Amino acid sequence: MPEMFFTVRWPDGSAQRCYSPSLVVEDYLAPGSSYPVADFVERSCAALRAGSERVRAKYGFGCANALAQVEDILARAAALADTHRAGHVTIEGFER
Structure with missing residues (x-):
C-alpha cells in the first residue's frame, strides 16, 4: 500500500507534515487549495480514517x-x- 505525506500550513503560519497510509488523501484534499479550518479537519480526518480502513x-x-x-x-x-x-489551512503539497 503506497503511503504518502502531505504538508499543510495552518492559519497561525505553522507548517505540519502529515502522514497517510494510502493515496486516498488525494480524493479529499488538493495541493495549493485552502480550506476553512473546520472543513480541513473534516476532510483530512475522513481521508485518514478511510486510509486506515484500507489497511x-x-x-x-x-x-x-x-x-x-x-x-x-x-x-x-x-x-x-x-x-x-x-x-x-493551505495544502502545500503531497510527497509519495
Missing part, C-alpha cells in the same frame, strides 16, 4: 499511525485561538 481490509488491522495523525490534527485545530479558528 484494515488488506492486513486485518487499522493503521495506528493514521489514527495518531487524526488525533494530532484535532489537537492542532483545538489549540488555535479564536482569532485563527476562522482562518484557512
Whole structure:
C-alpha cells in the first residue's frame, strides 16, 4: 500500500507534515487549495480514517499511525485561538 505525506500550513503560519497510509488523501484534499479550518479537519480526518480502513481490509488491522495523525490534527485545530479558528489551512503539497 503506497503511503504518502502531505504538508499543510495552518492559519497561525505553522507548517505540519502529515502522514497517510494510502493515496486516498488525494480524493479529499488538493495541493495549493485552502480550506476553512473546520472543513480541513473534516476532510483530512475522513481521508485518514478511510486510509486506515484500507489497511484494515488488506492486513486485518487499522493503521495506528493514521489514527495518531487524526488525533494530532484535532489537537492542532483545538489549540488555535479564536482569532485563527476562522482562518484557512493551505495544502502545500503531497510527497509519495
